[in-house]
Amino acid sequence: MTTTARADIHVDASRDRLWQALTDPATIERFLFGSRVETDWQKDSPVVYHGEWEGQPYEDKGVILDVVAGERLVTSYYSPLSGKPDEPASYQTVSYLLADDADGTLVTITQDGCADDAEAQRMGDNWGTVLQTLKSVVEGD
DSSP states (O other), X not given: OOEEEEEEEEESSOHHHXXXXXXXXXXXXXXXXXXXXXXXXXXXXEEEEEEEETTEEEEEEEEEEEEETTTEXXXXXXXXXXXXXXXXXXXXXXXXXXXXXXXXXXXXXXXXXXXXXXXXXXXXXXXXXXXXXXXXXXXXX
């Protein structure tokens, strides 16, 4: 049985501004733990994240599964740091969803394929941190 991690936050910015932040490599590096991303943001294109986590370099990867500008970005996701083999069963799905919310935007991130509730909670907490940083970056610019 797998479960889903989830985090969301209200950001005082337009969906267009948030979309720009979610797809601009320089901005991503500011809110996603210093990750450097490489992709063209087109459906079926590869996406690669380079960085360092707790002193250990990593190269996470996936594929753009769905993209609707200003609304949603869905990718597959695999991290060698998970300790799992690089095979289809080890990939998860990460979705970034944007929706109008009062005077701003509701940003929701989900990550499917967590092994259990504990992993979903841990990943949800991580995504919560990412969203808090994204909010600070977008509202502070």
